[in-house]
Amino acid sequence: MNVSSVQVKEPVQVAKAVETPNGLASSSLAAGSKMRARTFLAVPTATLIAFVVHLFVSQDEPAVDTRSYSVFLAGMFGLSVAAAAVQPLWSSLRRWMAHMCPIIAATVLLLCLWEVITSGLRLLPMPYFPSPAGVLQSLLNDRKLLFDSTWHSLLLLLSGYVLGVSIALVTGICIGWFPLARYWGMPLLKALGPIPATAWVPLAMVLSPSGIFSAVGLVALAVWFPVTMLTISGIANTRASYLDVARTLGAGPKHLIFRVAIPAAMPSIFIGLFMGLGTSFLTLIVAETVGVKSGLGWYVSWAQGWAEYGKVYAALVIMAAFFSTIMTVLFKVRDRVLVWQKGVIKW
Amino acid sequence: MAERGHQVVATTATNALNEGSSLRIVEVSKHFPAADASSERTHALDNISLSVAAGELVSVVGPSGCGKSTLLRLIAGLDHCDSGTLTVGADAIHEPSAERGLVFQDPNLFPWLTVRRNIESGLVARGVLHEKRHEVDEFIRLVGLETFAKAYPHHLSGGMAQRVALARALINHPKVLLLDEPLGALDAFTRMRMQDEVLRLWEARGATILLVTHDIDEAIYMSNRIVIMTPRPGRVERIIPVSLERPRQRNSAEFLRLRGDILEFLHFTRGAG
Numbered sequence: 073m074n075v076s077s078v079q080v081k082e083p084v085q086v087a088k089a090v091e092t093p094n095g096l097a098s099s100s101l102a103a104g105s106k107m108r109a110r111t112f113l114a115v116p117t118a119t120l121i122a123f124v125v126h127l128f129v130s131q132d133e134p135a136v137d138t139r140s141y142s143v144f145l146a147g148m149f150g151l152s153v154a155a156a157a158v159q160p161l162w163s164s165l166r167r168w169m170a171h172m173c174p175i176i177a178a179t180v181l182l183l184c185l186w187e188v189i190t191s192g193l194r195l196l197p198m199p200y201f202p203s204p205a206g207v208l209q210s211l212l213n214d215r216k217l218l219f220d221s222t223w224h225s226l227l228l229l230l231s232g233y234v235l236g237v238s239i240a241l242v243t244g245i246c247i248g249w250f251p252l253a254r255y256w257g258m259p260l261l262k263a264l265g266p267i268p269a270t271a272w273v274p275l276a277m278v279l280s281p282s283g284i285f286s287a288v289g290l291v292a293l294a295v296w297f298p299v300t301m302l303t304i305s306g307i308a309n310t311r312a313s314y315l316d317v318a319r320t321l322g323a324g325p326k327h328l329i330f331r332v333a334i335p336a337a338m339p340s341i342f343i344g345l346f347m348g349l350g351t352s353f354l355t356l357i358v359a360e361t362v363g364v365k366s367g368l369g370w371y372v373s374w375a376q377g378w379a380e381y382g383k384v385y386a387a388l389v390i391m392a393a394f395f396s397t398i399m400t401v402l403f404k405v406r407d408r409v410l411v412w413q414k415g416v417i418k419w
Numbered sequence: 420m421a422e423r424g425h426q427v428v429a430t431t432a433t434n435a436l437n438e439g440s441s442l443r444i445v446e447v448s449k450h451f452p453a454a455d456a457s458s459e460r461t462h463a464l465d466n467i468s469l470s471v472a473a474g475e476l477v478s479v480v481g482p483s484g485c486g487k488s489t490l491l492r493l494i495a496g497l498d499h500c501d502s503g504t505l506t507v508g509a510d511a512i513h514e515p516s517a518e519r520g521l522v523f524q525d526p527n528l529f530p531w532l533t534v535r536r537n538i539e540s541g542l543v544a545r546g547v548l549h550e551k552r553h554e555v556d557e558f559i560r561l562v563g564l565e566t567f568a569k570a571y572p573h574h575l576s577g578g579m580a581q582r583v584a585l586a587r588a589l590i591n592h593p594k595v596l597l598l599d600e601p602l603g604a605l606d607a608f609t610r611m612r613m614q615d616e617v618l619r620l621w622e623a624r625g626a627t628i629l630l631v632t633h634d635i636d637e638a639i640y641m642s643n644r645i646v647i648m649t650p651r652p653g654r655v656e657r658i659i660p661v662s663l664e665r666p667r668q669r670n671s672a673e674f675l676r677l678r679g680d681i682l683e684f685l686h687f688t689r690g691a692g
Contacts, residue, residue: 317587320515336531
């Protein structure tokens with residue numbers, strides 16, 4: 073089956089090689105197109121393998137539980153074949169595929185391995201480790217509640233993060249710039265900052281009028297410490313010569329803070345923002361588990377309480393997508409704000 | 420020495436646009452605190468006196484550690500002297516001001532701003548960008564960086580970056596321009612081209628320029644007078660007028676004779692000290 077699909081694809085690749093007018097490049101391109109053929113066929117091949125394994129493994133399971141996974145794999149297969157067929161005409165898709173295909177194929181093969189281990193060979197205790205088909209089914213069955221939980225998590229995360237970052241920027245800039253604020257602020261920061269925000273949970277539950285408030289406060293607190301620390305360090309380490317130059321250009325204190333120290337501190341502030349985002353995810357899930365009765369953290373512990381492990385994993389899948397999307401958004405903001413670093417620093 | 424008037428050492432300063440102010444340094448001394456308990460505090464400047472006429476270009480040469488840069492920082496107002504007075508025109512120097520532009524060996528461009536925004540930053544700092552925006556293009560043209568106006572500093576070569584730094588200092592129309600080895604980090608060819616460029620800017624704007632340099636050729640090529648300083652403590656050892664015709668020839672007999680004199684003098688002082 074594998075071999076036949078390779079033969080189907082071959083003419084497309086040959087056409088591609090002929091297209092390039094440059095004779096010098098054609099020999100290296102021939103090698104490149106061979107590699108490319110392998111790259112573009114990786115996903116269809118992997119999905120096909122996964123599909124066959126799935127059919128074989130799930131023969132004695134009820135069709136209702138496994139059908140959506142079959143549809144998913146079939147869809148993946150169709151999509152990847154279509155993409156491979158279209159890519160010679162669409163250069164940005166081709167570049168994306170050349171980069172992503174091996175990763176996607178590996179993911180599909182991992183799913184296949186997971187299915188073999190769980191519902192195939194039954195190596196793992198059953199209720200705790202459902203197969204990918206089961207997880208997908210739970211995800212689809214409970215999509216309304218999952219969507220609702222994600223929405224609540226997003227609201228909670230954003231309000232806590234924005235609150236924490238706003239306070240952190242103010243405290244960080246003050247402590248980094250004004251010696252008096254540094255004298256009084258640093259000991260406080262060093263004493264309270266390293267306490268994990270989640271350790272405040274008991275106090276937060278006593279103090280706050282509602283679970284939502286305490287959760288927002290905890291997330292804000294978790295974000296506040298790293299962002300403050302790195303803002304201080306960025307502001308305090310502003311190169312003295314930038315400040316000297318600005319002063320000889322006629323800059324007053326306001327200009328020195330807002331137009332020199334803060335832009336100079338931006339790379340450091342962004343490291344703080346990324347660290348803060350990481351701790352805010354952790355705190356969000358803990359806060360939702362213990363206090364708030366909504367959100368993905370709550371959903372996981374609720375589903376666990378009913379021993380519906382398919383739903384637990386479904387929520388984890390959603391979390392992975394949710395958190396990495398937010399991370400990507402922050403990277404995009406970083407790229408925009410720190411555009412002047414482009415080509416200088418890679419991280 | 421206590422006179423405060425506008426009396427200045429008479430020197431030829433034949434500039435059309437006279438933006439410069441005279442500069443007087445009277446019996447200025449400066450110490451730096453010891454770095455640790457065992458070392459003594461540094462006597463950076465000892466009783467320095469120097470007058471620079473409006474529109475004059477004066478070079479300060481001398482071995483490392485003779486306090487050249489310290490002197491420039493005092494004039495810029497970035498540091499304070501222990502004793503003595505510094506005045507620009509009729510005003511004593513207390514703090515940095517846009518009237519005294521400073522360009523360092525490292526261009527120190529703000530890396531987060533484009534070339535245009537770097538040049539603008541003096542206007543922004545003084546809050547006059549709105550009225551003087553038209554001058555920005557003029558200064559970008561003056562240093563020949565029209566095509567790089569939107570580039571960020573790390574895309575510039577050393578010479579281009581230093582030209583931006585010059586334009587950034589000049590856009591405030593400083594009465595005194597302080598140059599702290601501004602061409603020190605450039606290669607020999609770029610440096611010679613930049614020397615002409617600084618001279619061109621000086622002749623066009625007529626600012627008073629105090630140039631600190633290691634390079635004796637540069638000092639002879641550019642300045643009306645050369646101040647030779649000696650280290651530990653930093654003192655003005657000698658002031659040599661340069662009366663060669665401009666544009667100067669780097670290989671003329673007079674140029675080379677003057678060069679020989681200065682080198683001999685520096686060697687002599689080193690041997691004695």
